[in-house]
Amino acid sequence: MKHKNTLELYEYWASKRAGRPAPSRTDIEPGDIRRLLPDVFICELSKDGKLTFRLAGTGLCNLYGRELKGTGFGELWLEDGIRNATRTGVAVASGPTPAILSLDGLSTRAGVLQAEMLLLPVFGPTGEHDRLIGLTSVFDPPYWIGHDPLAGFSTTGVRFLDQSREPLFLGNRPEIALPRAEREKSAPLFGRSERKVGHLRVLEGGRQD
Template sequence: MKQNETQSLFQYWDRLRADRIAPLRTDIEPADIKKLLADTFILEKDARGEAVFRLAGTRLCATYGRELKGFSFISLWKEKDQRLVRRLSQNVFSSQSVVVLTFEGVSREGRTSFFELLLLPLDGGSANPRCLGIVSALKKTYWLGTDPIVEAALEAVRVIDPAAESTRSAARHILPVPTLAPDTSALTADADSARSNGRRFRHLVVLDGGRGG
């Protein structure tokens, strides 16, 4: 997790869950994360078992140029990525995985911006599974909120081990939000890591964390 907002929401979720796999959905207090609310969302399953937005923050809705409540989460993504995104979101519901996605958003006018998206499980019981999430732009470009994102293309997927991430979070300082400038050294390092530890899924490299299931 690279973004301050993503790290902050994860740390809040991690404190709430304590020694549980996930916190209860009733544990979430909006006042505790008021600085993040504009970019956060909650997913639930509809009658078909698909992930839909139950709630979405004002800035997130402005980014997509519409009220997201009731919309399909899968519909935000390019068709070639929808199957994988569906599977990942279902794993958050059913296996209580923690997932981080990096994606490129394409606006109505053809502009592009990169984002980090975090999915965190909430324990609502088998009848009411929920997922807490946040979307954070890697660079706060001037047009976000006025030229809506109409399509998203996956760039990277990470399945996080919460225990390991908690240790790293405690040991590091919060980093400033990075710019959008390409980092070729990071891409090379990711490619080397993928060859040794990852597996390919079409154009993506999927990197698993230590959590099983």
């Protein structure tokens, strides 16, 4: 955990478990995590395996310039990362193991940001594993947030958390680096030149009317 907000939500979630694999959704009091709420979200896993947003904070919606409630969890990712992100979210919602994702975000005008996402399982009203509560923490938020929506995230690493260890030592669980998927060679999008920033493809020239 690299961001203080990530650790704060994890410690709150752990305190509500009371020895159980996960707390119930009703155990989570919004007032207890008031400072974090803009970046908090809740997803529900349906019986057909779809993971969708039941609630998304204003901070997360602001990153994408739209309301996310009712949309699929995987829609936050660039196309080549949707499958892995969805599988990770479903694994957390359907089981007792939390996860942290290291993320790069690419905006529609080629802005780049770094973030991490915490995913924590919670029990739904039926007592089954069918929900997760999450938090997206952006490092050094760029000035363009709220003006230049994200096109999507790219996952650079995943770490599953061992609940038997204290949060201070969670970093000892190694992060699984995700290699960039092999892409077919193609012409630059919209006829614009491109460059690489890390493993992201960035279009030059900004807005063109």
